[in-house]
Each structure stands twice: as structure tokens, then as C-alpha cells.
Amino acid sequence: MFSRPSADGLSPERRFELMISGVRDYAIYFLDRQGFVSSWNAGAERFKGYRADEIIGRHFSVFYTPEDQTLGLPARALRTALAEGKFEMEAWRVRKDGSRFWASVVLDPIFDETGEHVGFVKITRDISERKAAQEALLESERRFRLLVQGVTDYAIFMLSPEGIVTNWNPGAQRIKGYTEQEIVGRHFGCFYTEEDREKGMPAATLIRASTEGRSEHEGWRVRRDGTRFWAHVVVDAIRDADGHLLGFAKVTRDVTERREAAAALERANAQLFQAQKMEAIGQLTGGIAHDFNNLLAVISSSLDVLGTQPPPHVAARMQDAMRRAVTRGATLTQQLLSFARQQPLKPETCQLDEVIESFESMLRRAVPSSISLDIRASSGDSLVNVDVVRFEAALLNLVVNARDAIAGTGQIDIRTGSAELRDGDVPSLRAGRYLRVQVTDTGCGMSPEIIARATEPFFTTKEPGKGTGLGLSQVYGFISQSGGAVDIASEPGRGTTVSLYLPVVERPAAAAARLPATDVAETVLVVDDESEVLEATAELFRSIGYTVVTASTAAEAIFRLERDSEIDFLFTDVVMSGAMDGLELARRARDMRRGLRVVVASGHISPSRHGDGELDDFVFIAKPYRLAELARAMRRAAEASRRAQDA
Ligand code: ADP
Ligand code: MG
Numbered sequence: 001m002f003s004r005p006s007a008d009g010l011s012p013e014r015r016f017e018l019m020i021s022g023v024r025d026y027a028i029y030f031l032d033r034q035g036f037v038s039s040w041n042a043g044a045e046r047f048k049g050y051r052a053d054e055i056i057g058r059h060f061s062v063f064y065t066p067e068d069q070t071l072g073l074p075a076r077a078l079r080t081a082l083a084e085g086k087f088e089m090e091a092w093r094v095r096k097d098g099s100r101f102w103a104s105v106v107l108d109p110i111f112d113e114t115g116e117h118v119g120f121v122k123i124t125r126d127i128s129e130r131k132a133a134q135e136a137l138l139e140s141e142r143r144f145r146l147l148v149q150g151v152t153d154y155a156i157f158m159l160s161p162e163g164i165v166t167n168w169n170p171g172a173q174r175i176k177g178y179t180e181q182e183i184v185g186r187h188f189g190c191f192y193t194e195e196d197r198e199k200g201m202p203a204a205t206l207i208r209a210s211t212e213g214r215s216e217h218e219g220w221r222v223r224r225d226g227t228r229f230w231a232h233v234v235v236d237a238i239r240d241a242d243g244h245l246l247g248f249a250k251v252t253r254d255v256t257e258r259r260e261a262a263a264a265l266e267r268a269n270a271q272l273f274q275a276q277k278m279e280a281i282g283q284l285t286g287g288i289a290h291d292f293n294n295l296l297a298v299i300s301s302s303l304d305v306l307g308t309q310p311p312p313h314v315a316a317r318m319q320d321a322m323r324r325a326v327t328r329g330a331t332l333t334q335q336l337l338s339f340a341r342q343q344p345l346k347p348e349t350c351q352l353d354e355v356i357e358s359f360e361s362m363l364r365r366a367v368p369s370s371i372s373l374d375i376r377a378s379s380g381d382s383l384v385n386v387d388v389v390r391f392e393a394a395l396l397n398l399v400v401n402a403r404d405a406i407a408g409t410g411q412i413d414i415r416t417g418s419a420e421l422r423d424g425d426v427p428s429l430r431a432g433r434y435l436r437v438q439v440t441d442t443g444c445g446m447s448p449e450i451i452a453r454a455t456e457p458f459f460t461t462k463e464p465g466k467g468t469g470l471g472l473s474q475v476y477g478f479i480s481q482s483g484g485a486v487d488i489a490s491e492p493g494r495g496t497t498v499s500l501y502l503p504v505v506e507r508p509a510a511a512a513a514r515l516p517a518t519d520v521a522e523t524v525l526v527v528d529d530e531s532e533v534l535e536a537t538a539e540l541f542r543s544i545g546y547t548v549v550t551a552s553t554a555a556e557a558i559f560r561l562e563r564d565s566e567i568d569f570l571f572t573d574v575v576m577s578g579a580m581d582g583l584e585l586a587r588r589a590r591d592m593r594r595g596l597r598v599v600v601a602s603g604h605i606s607p608s609r610h611g612d613g614e615l616d617d618f619v620f621i622a623k624p625y626r627l628a629e630l631a632r633a634m635r636r637a638a639e640a641s642r643r644a645q646d647a
Contacts, residue, residue, distance in 0.1 A: 027124040030110070033117060035060050035078050047103075047126045049096030060122065063093045065100065081107040081120060090131075093124065102131040155252040158238070161245045163188050163206055175254045177224030188250070191221050193228065209235040209248055218255065230256040271427040274452065282477070285457055286340030289333040296329045320575060327622065335470045338390070339457045339477035345387040347482065349505060352384055352391070352416055352435055353377035359392045361544065362631055363399050363414070370409045373399070379416040379435050384502040389632050390478050397471040398439040398498050404462065405443025405496060413440045418504060426501055429485045433504040440497040446490040454488060475500070523547040523564070527557045527572035527585065537571070537601075540630065554580035554588075561589055567596070569637065574602035586618050595645050597637040 010018070020028050020041050027044030029037055036059050040052035048055075048063060055062075061074035068074070068091065081087035087107040092100045104125045112118050148156050148169050155172030157165055165188055168180040176183075176191060189202040196202075196219065208215040214236050221231040232253045238246045303319055303326065356363075356377050367373050395414075402412045419436045421429055446454065453459045455476035460469030475498075476486050483503045490496035524546045528534040531552060538548045549564060551557035554576060561567060570589050574582035586598050598618045619637040621629060 025125070027122070029122055031060050031078075031120040031122060033119050035074060035120070038119060044124070047095070047101065047124065048093075054096070063124075065092050065094055068092075077105075077107055078120065082109050082117065085109065090127070101126045102128040153253065155250070157250055159188055159206070159235075159248040159250055161206075161210075161247055163202060163248075166247065172252070175223075175229070175252065176221075182224075191252075193220050193222055196220070205233075205235055206248060210237045210245055213237055218259075221252070229254045230259045275428060278455065278476070281456060282340045285336045289336035289340060292329065292336075293333050296326055296333065300326050316577065323575065330622070332470075335468075335474055336457060339470070339473040345390060345478075345481060347385045347387050349383050349385050350388060351379070351381060352386070352437065352502070353379050355388055355391060356395065356414065356416065356437075359395065359631075362392070363396065365544065366396060366399050367403050367412060371403060371406055371412055372410075373412045373414070375414045377414075377416045379418050382418050382433075382435050382504045383506070384435050384482075385505045386482050386502055387478070389629065392632070393629070394475040394478055394500070395437070395439070397475050398500075401471055401498075402439055402441035402443060402496070404467075405441055405445070407444070410442040412442075414438070415440070419501065421501070426485050426487055426499075428480075429501060434484070434501040435504050437500040437502075438497055440495065442495045445492045445494050445496055446488070447492050451488050451490055455486065472498075522568040523549060523566045524569035524571050525549045525551060525557060525560055525564075525567045527551045527554065527570070527576070527582065529553060529573065529576040529578065533573070541571070544631065553578045554582070554585040557585055558588060558592075561592055561596075569597045569599065569634065571599045571601065574600055583618075590618075595641050597634075597641045599633045599637045 008015070020039075022042055024042045024046055026041075027047045028041045029044050030039040032038050036057060037055050038057075040050070040055055044055075045051060059074075061069055064074050073091075077087050077089075085108070088105065090102065090104050093103040093105075094100055104127045106123045108121050108123075109117055110119050110121055151169060152171045152174050154169075155175045156169045157172050158167050160166055165183050165186055168178070168183055172183075173179055187202070189197055192202055201219075205215050205217075214234065216232075216234045218230065218232050220228045221233075222228055232255045234251045236249045238249055240246055299322070303322055306315075306319055356375065360375055363375070364373055399412060399414070406412070415436075415438045417436055419434045421431055421434055423431045425431075426434075450461060455472045456469075457473040458469040459473075460467035462469075472486075479486050479500050479502065484501045487499040487501070488496065489499070524541050526534060526538050526541060526548055527550070528537060529552055534550055534552055538550050541548045546569075547566075549560055549567060551560050554572075555578065557570070557572065561570070570586065572582040572585050576582055576585075580588070582600055582602070586600055589596055590598060599621055600618045601621045619633050619640055621633040
């Protein structure tokens with residue numbers, strides 16, 4: 001059956017034959033029933049390298065690799081094509097020159113009009129390039145997976161658009177603590193803190209990443225075991241070519257250490273700044289105090305000169321007022337010098353627990369009954385080298401501050417103990433063994449700003465007349481001068497703990513013996529010509545357990561001493577109107593009664609001698625005195641009279 005020739009003069013069969021033989025992108029050829037090549041086209045020649053005359057009549061198995069030939073694949077291909085009407089596969093094929101290419105093969109059986117099987121048509125295509133590209137893609141994906149799986153410093157994982165974890169790397173496991181099995185399929189919200197979850201942070205992060213393409217931030221994250229770490233997080237939205245959201249890539253890094261290092265640096269800088277500021281204020285204060293002392297010295301000696309001339313009564317009172325002013329000035333300079341760490345200290349080696357124990361009654365007197373004071377000293381036999389009187393004053397200062405901080409009822413705890421410090425544990429202290437004294441209160445607490453300024457001289461938050469702002473600065477100056485440090489820990493509304501650190505010293509050859517605590521139920525004769533002062537002083541003595549007898553003139557005092565043999569102490573003011581001043585009274589009294597313990601108080605101290613001392617082996621105390629100084633003076637008087645009796 002022949003078709004009609006067409007315009008180009010070719011029969012359809014011829015045209016078809018030409019077309020097939022001209023196709024270059026496909027190898028199209030016929031095999032006979034046994035598989036021998038019976039036709040060949042340009043594409044076949046191009047892919048396989050054989051010319052038609054070289055290959056026609058040869059068996060098509062030459063295109064197979066030796067391995068595939070051994071496996072009998074060519075015959076199997078023919079069988080399959082015949083049985084199933086088609087055989088299709090991708091596989092390696094061999095060119096004439098022995099090189100290989102990746103081929104896509106289709107094999108169809110051919111039947112004639114009578115339905116008899118006459119052979120096969122084979123269409124082969126060289127798809128090496130496509131395969132290479134595919135393989136390169138697979139390889140790069142494989143490498144990328146290896147890379148991601150090899151990373152342990154970063155948590156790298158993916159989320160579905162809803163935020164479900166879809167894969168996990170070892171870094172994620174290391175940082176977050178979940179294994180892949182535990183976490184894949186769960187919502188990534190479990191990495192957030194409770195608070196952040198409540199604020200809707202997980203959802204907000206995904207929204208930001210999907211609208212802006214990316215979200216980067218730092219924040220607290222939670223590990224599987226509930227511990228927190230400071231995380232640097234980047235979330236990228238992943239979209240396909242059409243812009244559909246496929247999910248999110250999340251990279252998380254644990255930067256807790258970096259953050260802590262930065263915070264430590266900041267703290268160190270703040271401490272350095274604080275130390276430098278205190279040093280500068282200290283130098284300034286010290287300078288002013290010295291100048292001020294010189295001025296006081298001028299006024300004081302002028303007063304002394306005036307005092308030698310018998311003045312009219314009014315002038316005497318004015319002089320007295322001036323002396324009091326000088327005294328106050330002297331006290332002030334002493335406090336300033338204390339802050340400036342320039343006060344003369346009389347350190348002795350002692351056990352602080354004993355010091356505190358003997359001082360306990362004083363401390364108790366400073367707090368009202370609405371506040372309970374609990375003292376637990378447990379520094380054992382550790383010794384420190386410290387000026388005991390100043391230490392007592394410092395402790396009293398802390399207790400008074402604690403008391404002032406408590407409105408109504410509350411609790412003050414005093415604790416001692418030893419502390420083994422490493423470098424940097426307490427700023428300005430080297431590593432070593434320290435004795436720590438802590439005063440803790442349940443009071444109003446301090447803000448960080450107040451803590452930073454609390455030890456500055458004259459810094460006070462108390463109303464005028466209530467606070468001088470010198471308490472903590474004295475404590476700070478004194479403790480620093482003693483080789484220690486002061487640490488304030490406080491939060492508004494949560495109370496305050498002030499810790500004093502003093503270096504522990506080795507036991508010296510002979511540890512200084514502590515003076516005995518105040519003996520109670522002793523009688524003191526208090527002498528002062530000003531009735532108000534007299535009453536106040538008497539009250540002070542009564543409050544620390546003395547029986548008190550009073551006299552408002554020296555003569556009256558002599559009279560009392562003659563009558564009352566119970567009197568153990570004479571406490572007299574130096575400056576008194578009348579024939580006899582306090583010193584004269586003291587001498588006369590001592591003559592009358594050897595072993596009488598005498599303390600002489602004066603509103604006038606020469607600025608060169610601060611604090612208590614001894615005059616003519618009387619114990620001398622500067623007015624105005626503090627309770628602590630008074631107790632100390634009384635102890636010294638007892639000691640002095642014992643010495644006098646021993647001699
Ligand atoms: P003053 O007691 O005269 O005010 P200080 O130097 O003793 O001076 O204290 C300075 C300031 O530090 C106080 O005014 C107060 O604001 C604060 N402060 C000191 N100790 C405490 C404490 N235990 N609780 C709360 N605030 C305190
Ligand atoms: Mg104070």
C-alpha cells in the first residue's frame with residue numbers, strides 16, 4: 001500500500017525515513033528480532049560514535065557495559081519489551097571509543113500488518129549532562145547536610161511554617177539538650193522561657209521572619225533540663241521560587257559566656273570608677289579636714305588664753321559656747337579624717353567575737369524593742385588587727401543605720417564568720433582569709449544609686465537633723481584603713497546586708513588581753529554644772545546599768561564623795577563655774593580616795609588629740625561622746641585605777 005507522492009516529490013515513507021535519519025538529538029534505530037542493528041540515524045552516530053556501515057548488522061549488546069552484558073541485560077531488555085510492549089530505563093551505555101554516557105533508553109517491539117513481530121525500535125538519548133547536574137545537586141545537598149550535622153557550636157534546625165521542628169543537628173542537641181527523636185515534631189515554643197511564651201514571643205518571631213524575611217535577636221532560652229542560657233538567634237524565612245513559605249531556618253548560638261564576660265568587664269569598670277571616686281573624695285576631704293583643724297587650733301588656743309583671765313559671767317558662757325562649737329568642729333574633722341583614712345588608729349590583735357560580745361549591751365540599747373536583734377558570732381579564734389574602739393563605733397553605726405531603715409517592727413542580724421576569698425570575690429581585696437562581720441536588716445533597702453553613694457561623706461537620705469551622712473563613710477574609711485573592705489548588698493524593699501571584711505592575722509607572741517566588759521551595778525558620781533547636760537549624762541549611765549549619783553558643783557561632789565562610800569566612779573566635766581574646775585575636783589577626789597575610777601569629760605579638746613586619752617592618769621573623754629566611747633572610757637578608767645593600785 002503506497003501513499004501518493006506530495007509536493008516535494010517525496011513519498012511519505014521516504015520523508016519519514018529522512019526525518020528519522022536526520023534527527024540528531026535522539027539515537028533512533030531498528031533492531032531485528034534477535035537484536036541486530038538494522039538501521040542507524042545521525043543522532044545514533046553522534047551519541048555512540050559508530051557510522052552506519054560500522055554498526056549495521058552487529059548485535060546491539062555492544063552498547064552495553066561489560067558488566068551489564070555479563071548480567072544478560074540486553075536479552076532481558078528485548079524480552080521485557082516484547083512481553084510488556086515497552087522497555088524503558090536509564091543506564092550507562094558505552095560509545096565506540098569505550099567511553100560511557102548516561103542514557104535514557106526506550107525499546108518498543110515492532111509488528112507488521114499481519115501482526116507478526118519483526119523487530120524493535122530503540123530510542124536512546126544522552127542525558128549525561130542532566131544526570132551530572134542532578135548528581136552535583138545531590139552531592140551539594142549531601143555536603144550541606146554533613147556540614148550542618150558536623151556543626152556543634154550552632155544549633156541549626158528547621159521549622160515548618162507553623163513552627164514545628166522538622167530537623168535537628170548535633171549543635172542543637174548540645175546546646176538545647178534534646179535529641180532529634182525527642183524534639184522533631186514539637187513546637188519550637190518550648191525553647192522559650194515561660195514569660196516570653198506568655199508574651200507570645202514565638203509567634204511574633206515567626207511573623208517578623210516571614211514579613212521581613214529575617215528576625216535576629218538575643219534573649220534567654222531554656223534547655224531541656226530547665227536551665228537558661230543567653231541565646232543569639234537568627235530566623236530566616238525559606239520560600240520556594242513562587243514565594244510560598246516552606247518554613248524557617250533557625251540558627252541559635254549560646255552566648256552566655258560572652259554576655260557574662262561583658263557584664264564582668266562592666267562591673268570591673270564600675271568598681272574601678274567607684275574606687276577612684278572614693279579616693280579622690282578622700283584626698284579632698286583629708287585636705288579640708290587638716291586645714292579646718294588648723295583653724296580650730298587657732299580658735300581653741302585663743303580661747304585658752306581668754307580662759308586664763310577672770311572674765312565676766314556672760315563672757316564665760318560665751319567662751320563655753322565657743323568651746324562647744326570647737327568641739328563639734330573637732331568631731332567633724334575626726335569623722336572626715338576617718339573617711340579619708342587619715343585618722344591615727346590604735347590597732348590591737350583581738351578576737352572580734354569577744355569584742356562584739358562585750359559590746360552587745362550597747363548595741364541592744366541602740367535598737368527599740370519593736371526590732372529584734374540577733375547576734376551570732378562564729379568566727380572562732382580567728383584574730384584580726386583592728387582599733388577596737390573604732391570597730392565598735394563602726395558596728396554601732398551599722399546597727400543604727402539598720403534601725404533607721406526599719407519602720408515599725410523588724411529584725412537585725414549580726415553574724416561573724418571567716419571567709420576564704422579568691423581574687424575578685426570582693427573588689428579591692430586580695431585572695432586570702434578574712435573575717436566577715438555582717439549586719440543584715442529587714443528595712444527599706446537601697447536602690448543601686450543609693451548604694452553607689454552611701455559611703456560618700458555627707459550623703460544622707462534622712463531628713464535634716466536626723467542624718468549626718470558620715471556614718472557609712474566612717475565605716476568605709478576605717479575598714480579600708482584597717483586593710484579590709486565594705487560590701488553593701490541591698491534591694492529596695494528587701495532589706496540590706498552590710499559586710500565588713502578584715503584580714504585574719506596570725507596569733508602574735510602575746511595577744512593583747514581584752515578589757516573586761518562593763519561591770520554592772522556600780523555607782524557613778526556624775527558632775528556637771530549644766531543641769532540639762534547633767535540629767536542627760538545621768539540618764540546615759542543609768543541606761544547602761546549604773547547606779548547614778550549627781551552633783552552640779554565640785555563642792556557638792558566632794559560632799560557626796562565624803563558621804564557615799566559606794567561610789568566607784570567619778571565622771572566630771574572639766575569646765576565648771578565655781579571655785580573648782582573638773583580637773584581640780586578629780587585631783588582632790590583621787591587624794592580622798594585612792595583607787596577611785598575617774599573619767600574627765602571636756603567639751604574642749606585640743607584638735608591635736610582626738611578621742612579619748614589620759615590626763616594625769618585620769619581617763620579623758622572628748623565631748624560630745626558616744627555611748628561606745630563612754631563605755632570604753634569607763635573600762636579604761638577601771639584599768640587605770642587597777643594599775644595605780646598595783647603600783
Ligand atoms: P546617715 O545615716 O547619717 O544618713 P550614713 O553614711 O550612715 O549616713 O548612711 C548614708 C545613707 O545610706 C543613709 O542616709 C541611707 O540612705 C543609706 N543607708 C545606710 N544604711 C542603710 C540601711 N541599713 N538600710 C537602708 N539604707 C541605708
Ligand atoms: Mg548612719
